[in-house]
Amino acid sequence: MDLDSVYRAEYGRCVATLTRLLGDIGLAEEAVQEAFAVAVRKWDEELPANPGAWIVTTARNRAIDRLRRESTRHARHAQALLLNQPGEPEEVGPVRDDQLRMIFTCCHPALSPLAQTALTLRLLGGLDAPEIARAYLVPEATVYQRIVRAKKKIRDAGIPYRVPDAAELPGRLASVLTVLYLIFNEGYTSTSGDLLRTDLSLEAVRMARALADLMPDEPEVTGLLALLLLVEARRPARMGPAGELVPLAEQDRSAWNRELIAEGHELVRRCLRRGQPGPYQLQAAINAVHTDGPATDWTQVLSLYDQLLAHTPTPIVALNRAVAVAEVHGPALALAIVDELDLPGYHLLPATRADLLARLGRTAEAVAAYDEAITLATNDTERSFLATRRERLSREP
Template sequence: MSDDAAKPMSDVVEAVYRSESRQVLATLIRLLGDFDTAEEALHEAFAAAVEQWARDGLPANPRAWLVSTGRFKAIDGLRRRARFDASLSELAKQLETSTDDAAEWDDEHVEDDRLRLIFTCCHPALPPESQVAMTLREVCGLTTEEIARAFLTKPATIAQRIVRAKAKIRDARIPYVVPSERDLPDRLEAVLRVVYLVFNEGYSASSGGSLTRHDLSGEAIRLGRVLIALLPEPEAMGLLAMMLLQDSRCAARTSPTGDLILLEEQDRSLWNREQIAEGVSLVERALSAPRIGPYSIQAAIAAVHAQAPSAAATDWAQIVGLYDLLMQAEPSPVIELNRAVAVAMRDGPSAGLAIIDAVLARGDLANYHLAHSARADLCRRLEKTADARAAYERALSLTQQEPERRFLQRRLSELKD
């Protein structure tokens, strides 16, 4: 077959890879019991697909074909290596007899496999940074280079984290299962935290030349959709709702030159109304649960912002009340800071400044640039120019993100002596 005739099928294989590879990998990990073996089998299966599908046509069930081919390739590879290591021969026999039921490769079992994979990558025995790296690599399919670029880390560092995580899973015999009903709440919290961290880094990058990293926020939203499709828990709905509502403002958050635009100055006609409608619907479902968790409360706050026609028309009293509830559910200095900003909008800048000063006086958030930026803004509104300048300079010394640096420098230049 000529290259021109083969090209359309190669495009089909590429499309199947994009849509199915993570599900196929999850099933192969279950069948073969090892991440590296499963990944090698996945790539061999797709390599075989390029050749065989071009010759024989697309199979009726590409996913099942890939799982079956990957499993066969793995077993065949073990048999070849068994000539040098007799123990592998027995392993190949075990895999052949224990993984020959094609009924276990249907959609229902594959969806279970995806859920198992997410929980395995986010197992509490793994360090948080390894949980994030494993989730992005194994569940989302990002390369080590893409993960490293997203978090401004060397690819070798990410690769090392993934290798160590896989070794930990293997050596500690971490089970490839969905947690029991008793253990599910704690384990689900770890999964949600990882998705939340991935989204936050995408929504507001910690450093670099761009305000956002759409690949990361997009992956987090995709993960959130997978999670509630497989496990429709209220907090999973709340997290997805929060991400959709925050992300709905994406087009309005930066100028054409990449400069930061604050919420109160954004063109709300640019907000994504479809995402807002979906997010609000999810919030309503999450808030109907007997117990309301922190992600659902954050989503409710985002929904109030999303539904307000302008910053001035925002129901700041409701937002402060929701922050009060959030402080009870998950107290933290950052939440206290966010509440202070809402109080300033409801009661005036002096009221908000008093809260921020109390937080900073305790030593909390001393190195958090947004705390000093918020303090600077309130001082500016109160015409406390010297205090505002000092706070802007402190925030500028702490931030590593270029759009935020330009914003702070512009605010400094606008201050009157």
């Protein structure tokens, strides 16, 4: 393990602990960064046995030194707090709690969704502002500003650094899961083949793993992890040699990551046994069916979509369910469902219509629907996938 990987693995954990000790994320980050700067000089020959604990201790000592030099009321208060902390935070319990607190603070609904994402990647993922900027294709200054502003709001508005109580937990946990899911998707749907974007998905998987480890009794957390693993497992097969998108039915199943699939299946079984299905568990279960055996059992997929739609009655879920309806009951019934949906600007609606129309032999209408989908698609890879489908159709007699 080199210093870079220690930084990536330990940065968030150390900042979380120092935030508890100092009561301020900004001060905590400064102290941890100073400690890593010391580490660069001292770890030349050999890494300490427990690099994370070393960083926390060093950061804590640095913070005490700095607070001694300052004489503001806040500094004296913080110093008293630090000196009264018993022992080193090596015990596992408190450190785990620190991380959980940090996750809930970063994903607090009083912060904008973009700020939640940036803070989560920074403080939990250990990514720095330039890395986040490259992953989201936005200017570094924008990311930097967003993070600074979010930290300022946390401090000034008094966003607490704690795990929400039982009454608040379901809503607040949903916000955490959404952030991780969005980070994963940002890395997954951008099929430009850019490695940094792939990193974003892996980062989301890593954070979902950590969260599942911290909250083993929350079935939706396990469900999210299972979902991410089962989608990630298919990554090697979802692009052809020329970088083109390969739909699920045409994917080379032998290229799927068997290890991730086995782990995902196990997690799905484990969380569904609890009998409290939620949207992430159901989506994970759907993906478990897709990755089970030589072909998808669509009857099972449809019954899971029925449950998901009952739970989350949104037009996007209804659209995905229609795809399963087409496989089980035929394209005509599915088309009737799709034609009832209102999803302005969403390219997958006309794309799905186009596919159903093509299967019904209504070629001219299908071509028109593909044209609409191509206009609405925002991603080059998806656009060229749709264009290929459209062309194949217009060439057929």
